[in-house]
Amino acid sequence: MSLPDNSLWENVLAGDERAFEALFRQQYPALYGYGLRLTGDEEMAKDGIQELFQRLWQRRARLGQLAEGAVRPYLFKALRHQLANDARAHTRRAGWHTAYAAELAADFHYSPEDFLIAQELSEAQRVQLLQALAQLSNRQREAIYLKFFDGFAYDRIADIMGLNPQSARNLIYQSLHVLRQHLPPAVWLLLLSQWALQVRLFFNVFTNN
Amino acid sequence: MELTRYSVDDFLLDESFQAYVADAESAAGLAWQVWLREHPAKQAEAAEAHALVRALHQARRPALPPRLVDTEFQRLQEAIRPVPAWPRLRSQRRVRGVVGVLSALLLLFLGVSWWRGQHPPTVRYATGAGQHRTVRLPDGSVVVLNANSTLTTAAHWTASSAREVWLTGEGYFQVKHLATKPVADIAAAPAAVKFVVHAADLDIAVLGTQFDVNSQDSTTKVVLASGKVAVARRTWLTRESLLMQPGDLVETSTARPQLSRRQVPSALYLAWTKGFFEFHQTPLRDIVQLLRDTYALRVSAADPAMLSQQVSGAVAVTKAELLLPALAEILDLRVVRTGDAVRFERAR
Numbered sequence: 001m002s003l004p005d006n007s008l009w010e011n012v013l014a015g016d017e018r019a020f021e022a023l024f025r026q027q028y029p030a031l032y033g034y035g036l037r038l039t040g041d042e043e044m045a046k047d048g049i050q051e052l053f054q055r056l057w058q059r060r061a062r063l064g065q066l067a068e069g070a071v072r073p074y075l076f077k078a079l080r081h082q083l084a085n086d087a088r089a090h091t092r093r094a095g096w097h098t099a100y101a102a103e104l105a106a107d108f109h110y111s112p113e114d115f116l117i118a119q120e121l122s123e124a125q126r127v128q129l130l131q132a133l134a135q136l137s138n139r140q141r142e143a144i145y146l147k148f149f150d151g152f153a154y155d156r157i158a159d160i161m162g163l164n165p166q167s168a169r170n171l172i173y174q175s176l177h178v179l180r181q182h183l184p185p186a187v188w189l190l191l192l193s194q195w196a197l198q199v200r201l202f203f204n205v206f207t208n209n
Numbered sequence: 210m211e212l213t214r215y216s217v218d219d220f221l222l223d224e225s226f227q228a229y230v231a232d233a234e235s236a237a238g239l240a241w242q243v244w245l246r247e248h249p250a251k252q253a254e255a256a257e258a259h260a261l262v263r264a265l266h267q268a269r270r271p272a273l274p275p276r277l278v279d280t281e282f283q284r285l286q287e288a289i290r291p292v293p294a295w296p297r298l299r300s301q302r303r304v305r306g307v308v309g310v311l312s313a314l315l316l317l318f319l320g321v322s323w324w325r326g327q328h329p330p331t332v333r334y335a336t337g338a339g340q341h342r343t344v345r346l347p348d349g350s351v352v353v354l355n356a357n358s359t360l361t362t363a364a365h366w367t368a369s370s371a372r373e374v375w376l377t378g379e380g381y382f383q384v385k386h387l388a389t390k391p392v393a394d395i396a397a398a399p400a401a402v403k404f405v406v407h408a409a410d411l412d413i414a415v416l417g418t419q420f421d422v423n424s425q426d427s428t429t430k431v432v433l434a435s436g437k438v439a440v441a442r443r444t445w446l447t448r449e450s451l452l453m454q455p456g457d458l459v460e461t462s463t464a465r466p467q468l469s470r471r472q473v474p475s476a477l478y479l480a481w482t483k484g485f486f487e488f489h490q491t492p493l494r495d496i497v498q499l500l501r502d503t504y505a506l507r508v509s510a511a512d513p514a515m516l517s518q519q520v521s522g523a524v525a526v527t528k529a530e531l532l533l534p535a536l537a538e539i540l541d542l543r544v545v546r547t548g549d550a551v552r553f554e555r556a557r
Contacts, residue, residue, distance in 0.1 A: 021282060022446055028278045029464070046277075050285055057289050129264060148265035151231070153224060169222065176221045179261060 005071035013060045024053055027075055030150065034076055037145065038083050048083045073156040076146075080160060132182035140175035147172055213248065220258030230262040275427040275463045335359040336378070341482075348372055348385055350404060353482045355379035355423075371400030376408045379423040381482045386417025395439040396450065410461060414439045420453075421479055423503065428462040430502060432478040442468055458502070478503065486532065488520040493540065493553070496520065500551065504529040510553040515542060 008026070011019030028049065035045030052075065056063070066074055133141060139161070146157045158168035220226050228237035245255055334354060336342045342354045347366035354360055358378025363370065372387075384404045392398045395414050406413040408424035411431070418436030423429070431440055433453045440459050441450035444466070451468055453459055458473040477499050480486045488496075494516040497508045506529060510516050524535045533551060537544040543554045 018446060024282055024285065025278055025446075028281065029273055032273060032277070046281060050281065050288065053285050054288050144265065148227070148262065173218060173222055176261065177218065180217070180257075183261075 004068050006066050006068045009066050009071050012056070013063055013065070015060065020053075020057060023071075027072060030072060031075060031079055034150070035079055035083060037142075038080065039087070044083065044086060048079055048086055051086075052079050052082050070156075072150075073152060073160055076150075076152075077160045077162075128184050132179050135178050135182045136175050140171060140178070143168060143171045144175045144179075212244065213251065215251065215254065217254045217257045220255050221261060226255075226258065227262055230259055231266060273464055277463075330364045331361050332364045333359060333361045346372075346374070348387065348404075350385045351383045353381040355381075355481060369401050371405070372403065373400070373405040373407065376406055376422055377424055379421070379425075379481075380406075381419070381421045381479060382406060382415075383419050384415050384417050388416050392416055395437065395452075396441060410442050410444055410466070412441045412443065414441070419479075421475075425505070427464065428460065431457075431459045432473060432475050433457050434475045434479060440468065442466070473498065473502070485523050485525040487523045490519045490521050492516065493518050493520065493536075496536065497553075500529065500532075505549065506551045507549050508551045508553075511555060515540070515553055515555075518542075 005023075005026070008019050008023050012023055031049050031052075032045055035048050036042060039045055039048070056078075133144075136144065143157055143161065146152045146160060147154075152160070154168045154172070155165045157163075157172075158165040161168065161171075163171070215223075225237040226241060228235055229241040232238050233242065241255075245252055334342060334344045334352075336354045336356055336358050339356050341356065344352045344354060344360060346352065346362065350372075352360055352374070355378060358376065358380055360380060361375040362373070366372070382404075388398065388402045392402065395403055395416055396412075398414075398416065403414045403416055406422055408422050409429040411422075411424075411429050413420070413422060413431055415436065415438045418438065419434045420436075420438050421430075421432040421434075423432075431438065431453065433455055435455050438453040439450060440453060441448065442461055449468055451459065451470060453470070456472050456475050457470050458475075458478070459468055459470050461468055474491065474495050477486065477491070477495065481503075493510070497510065497516065500506045500508045518540050520536065520539055522539065524532060524539075533544045533546065536542070537553075537556075540553075541556050543556045545552045545554060
């Protein structure tokens with residue numbers, strides 16, 4: 001199971017069912033988390049991942065190799081596309097207003113409550129942080145999430161969200177700026193005190209040597 | 210850009226700085242620590258950036274519903290490998306069809322008889338809410354079952370049969386040592402010499418020692434008081450194992466299936482069997498961890514300094530509802546409980 005993701009991918013393309021299962025199990029939690037955030041709906045997230053992997057298996061002969069570390073971003077991008085299509089199809093079936101369908105597909109529901117904040121923050125401080133996150137647009141929240149939670153580099157985020165790398169960077173820049181403006185001083189003080197503690201620990205280690 | 214001209218935003222956007230926040234011991238982290246020490250003038254801005262990135266890093270994946278990946282993978286398999294439609298029986302094929310059904314029934318019958326031979330009758334011990342139960346096994350080992358737990362074993366044990374039990378819930382095992390000569394590899398020892406507890410995905414093998422196994426809905430934990438325990442996790446494709454040392458807690462969960470190990474004050478984790486906690490200058494930090502591990506409570510403290518306060522003495526309860534007020538009184542703190550969330554605050 002310690003195979004790099006791209007050799008697993010290569011084996012899947014070659015038709016290895018065990019590799020397919022390993023890939024599914026390896027990527028499922030991250031994809032589920034992302035799908036849930038995009039749709040806010042467990043069934044839609046699960047169905048989207050099902051369709052994604054079904055198509056992946058059916059079309060494996062026509063898919064190309066990926067670089068190491070590129071498998072998850074590829075799957076994220078494909079899931080995003082899949083869920084956008086599903087949302088459009090869903091709205092068509094339900095006969096909703098087309099403008100709303102377009103809005104839903106273009107602008108995913110991205111709930112700030114999904115950010116579970118550190119336990120060391122009090123309930124009030126946690127709420128303040130969530131309120132700051134709520135100031136962001138859906139796209140800004142999605143970018144922040146891909147950056148700081150899934151740990152993707154700017155160019156990967158750009159690829160997943162269909163932006164150019166500079167726009168992805170700008171999106172995150174704006175988001176962080178908004179967050180800084182909306183965080184009340186109390187939260188800052190607490191977060192800063194923890195940083196100070198960490199630095200002090202480091203310096204102690206340093207001077208002991 | 211020159212690092213010395215970095216603003217808070219520049220620190221925030223720098224991917225190597227983000228890597229430092231994620232892991233201060235990484236290459237990028239160490240480089241930043243050295244750089245910041247040499248540039249005290251930039252520390253304030255870096256601190257602000259660090260704090261925000263750190264807060265954002267706290268975002269966590271939602272817990273996956275138990276067994277979701279398994280059921281979803283099954284669903285996927287069914288979808289990509291559709292069962293071929295049953296061929297319509299033509300008259301000349303009907304006889305073959307009947308023969309086929311009969312042979313299938315015969316095979317099923319043989320299979321069931323074989324399975325019954327392989328799986329002798331079992332006996333099941335269970336506890337309800339608030340109940341404890343002590344079970345003496347035929348080999349002399351003793352198991353204390355906590356509330357809402359079941360233990361299943363073979364009904365008849367012989368000197369050569371495998372010593373193995375199946376557990377759901379929590380049990381404290383005192384296993385009798387039967388090995389006559391030293392055994393190097395516990396997992397490879399003969400089945401009648403080692404003692405194996407099966408709980409969720411785990412096989413917990415010992416020769417003779419005391420340990421606690423707690424297997425709840427999505428998480429299984431093993432705590433070892435003394436001696437050695439070999440823990441193996443087996444799933445369809447993976448198999449990983451490790452050898453526990455005294456004081457170790459090993460954990461697996463559906464969210465993080467890989468075995469993880471940390472040191473805990475093991476006596477606290479076994480206190481439920483005796484009905485009281487004994488604290489010897491135990492820092493609140495350890496007790497908070499215990500509450501998280503064994504009562505699935507989300508515990509926090511208003512002030513990190515509280516976590517270093519020490520508790521000594523015996524508390525004659527093991528229920529969280531009673532332990533929490535007792536701790537509050539000993540430490541002169543206030544405990545606020547809302548559902549599963551517990552918070553220690555300064556008394557007014």
